[in-house]
Amino acid sequence: MSSSEKYAQAGVASARQRKGVADAQFAGRLGGNQEFIADVNDEDAQSLLKKQPDAAPLTSITQSFDLRGFLVPNLWKMAFLEGWGKSQNVHASNELTIAGTFLLVFSLGAAATGLTAVDATPLAITWSAALINFLGLGIFTFCLGPVTGAHMNPTITMTTFFVGLTTLPRAILYIISQVVGAVIAGYWLRLGLGDEWYFPKATQGVIPGCTVDPNVVSPGQLFALELVFCQLLIFLAIGVGLDPRQGKVYGPAFGPVLVGITLGFGALTSSLVKPGYTGMSANPARCLGLMAAKNEFQYHYVHWLGPLTASILNGVIYVLVPPWEREEFFSFAKMRSAFSKSHTV
Numbered sequence: 001m002s003s004s005e006k007y008a009q010a011g012v013a014s015a016r017q018r019k020g021v022a023d024a025q026f027a028g029r030l031g032g033n034q035e036f037i038a039d040v041n042d043e044d045a046q047s048l049l050k051k052q053p054d055a056a057p058l059t060s061i062t063q064s065f066d067l068r069g070f071l072v073p074n075l076w077k078m079a080f081l082e083g084w085g086k087s088q089n090v091h092a093s094n095e096l097t098i099a100g101t102f103l104l105v106f107s108l109g110a111a112a113t114g115l116t117a118v119d120a121t122p123l124a125i126t127w128s129a130a131l132i133n134f135l136g137l138g139i140f141t142f143c144l145g146p147v148t149g150a151h152m153n154p155t156i157t158m159t160t161f162f163v164g165l166t167t168l169p170r171a172i173l174y175i176i177s178q179v180v181g182a183v184i185a186g187y188w189l190r191l192g193l194g195d196e197w198y199f200p201k202a203t204q205g206v207i208p209g210c211t212v213d214p215n216v217v218s219p220g221q222l223f224a225l226e227l228v229f230c231q232l233l234i235f236l237a238i239g240v241g242l243d244p245r246q247g248k249v250y251g252p253a254f255g256p257v258l259v260g261i262t263l264g265f266g267a268l269t270s271s272l273v274k275p276g277y278t279g280m281s282a283n284p285a286r287c288l289g290l291m292a293a294k295n296e297f298q299y300h301y302v303h304w305l306g307p308l309t310a311s312i313l314n315g316v317i318y319v320l321v322p323p324w325e326r327e328e329f330f331s332f333a334k335m336r337s338a339f340s341k342s343h344t345v
Contacts, residue, residue, distance in 0.1 A: 024078070027057040028160035028170075029149040030237065031141045031255035034244040054167045057244075064161070069169030078148040079173035082181070127268065130279075134264025141241075141256035150256070153283045154178055155307040159234050162315025165242065175285075182289030190293040198293070209267065209279045210287035212299050216276025222299055226306025229270045229280035234307075234314045236262040243323050281306070 025038045025048065038045040038055040048055050051072050053063035069075060137152075144150040149166075151157045157174045160166035166174075190198045212222055240246065240258035250258075263282065271279035281287045281303040291297055 024074075024147060024149075025055040026052075026149045027054050027059075028151070028157075028165035028242070029145055030151060030156055031145050031241045031259050032149070032252045033242060033247045033255050034165075035247050035252045036146075052167070052170075054165060054170060057165055059164050059167060063167065064164065065168050067169060069167050070173075072169075075170055075173055078170075079177040082144070082148045082151060082174050082177045127271065130264045130267035130271070133267055134260045136260070137263050138257045138260030141259050145252075145256060148174075152178060154285050154304075155230060155234065155283060155311065156237065158308060158311040159238065159314055160242070162311050163238070163242075163318040164315075178285040179288060182285040183292050184289075186289035186291075186293035206278055207287070207290050207294070208271070209281045209283075210291055210300075210303065211278050213276030214298060217274065219299055219302060221274075222277070222302045223306055225270070225273060225277060226280060226302055227309055229266055230282060230307045230310035231313060232269075233262060233266045233280070233282050234310055236265075238314065238318065245323055 025036055025045075026032075027034055027037050029036055034057055037057060038048055040049065040056050045055070052069065052075070053059045053066065140152060141150040144152065149160075151160070151174055154175045157166060157171050157178070161168065161171040237259055240262060241255050246255065266282060267279050270277075284300075284303040284307055287300060287303045291300055
């Protein structure tokens with residue numbers, strides 16, 4: 001069986017479409033392990049691939065930078081939902097920041113007596129944040145995966161762009177929507193809680209993964225830590241949530257759970273590294289939203305520079321070591337290119 005025939009069969013099987021069900025086909029769907037993609041051999045899929053090249057993997061540079069994607073209404077709808085999901089995610093994260101000890105005790109089933117938000121330490125809040133991120137991210141990934149790909153994080157969106165699973169128009173729309181949703185959520189939460197609870201004195205207003213003590217951590221140290229921990233997060237997220245080889249191991253049903261575990265693991269390990277460093281930001285939009293409402297942007301540029309650099313490095317690794325055998329990788333890429341040229345109007 002030729003490589004094109006194998007990929008044709010894989011594409012038909014992986015789409016898992018049912019009549020009447022609106023299931024978005026997107027190679028960069030987090031937790032989907034590229035199981036829900038368009039079949040490049042299917043004539044019916046060619047109109048979709050012209051509008052949304054990232055409905056299948058291995059987009060060429062020309063396809064990735066095709067600005068006609070901005071004219072696709074469906075991408076704008078997905079971007080709006082990304083922002084909405086991001087705003088809900090920020091609300092959950094900051095509620096944990098305000099009452100981290102309470103949620104930690106509640107989640108573990110322990111008694112809340114003697115453990116309150118007022119007495120919580122930054123480390124306890126960070127551990128609580130890791131727990132809620134593990135649970136929350138998995139649920140949100142299940143929820144938004146079939147619709148938008150469940151990025152909810154500029155780090156993930158940038159990564160999928162640099163590995164060729166997301167086009168530039170989608171990446172720009174997603175990141176803008178994620179940032180806007182996060183900022184609105186931050187201010188809305190401050191409006192609902194008030195300054196007294198949004199900036200708890202007992203924790204010096206610490207936002208896990210965002211707040212840094214400048215007396216202990218320098219910008220260079222913060223960048224070094226952010227780069228490595230974002231590299232860790234991206235490496236694991238790609239491996240458990242985007243690698244098509246995992247489809248036969250556990251499939252897309254368990255992928256979102258592992259993505260949540262990845263974020264929780266990263267938050268826990270990074271929070272123990274250095275005093276004054278409350279853990280990896282991992283999600284620059286979340287930090288921007290919460291810090292904007294707090295009117296504090298200390299070292300915030302590093303929260304973007306670290307993930308961007310890590311995304312580029314992982315993109316290089318992904319291209320050098322693709323999840324396909326090299327022969328079939330290039331065969332599939334050529335097949336996509338041929339279809340693209342033959343169906344150009």
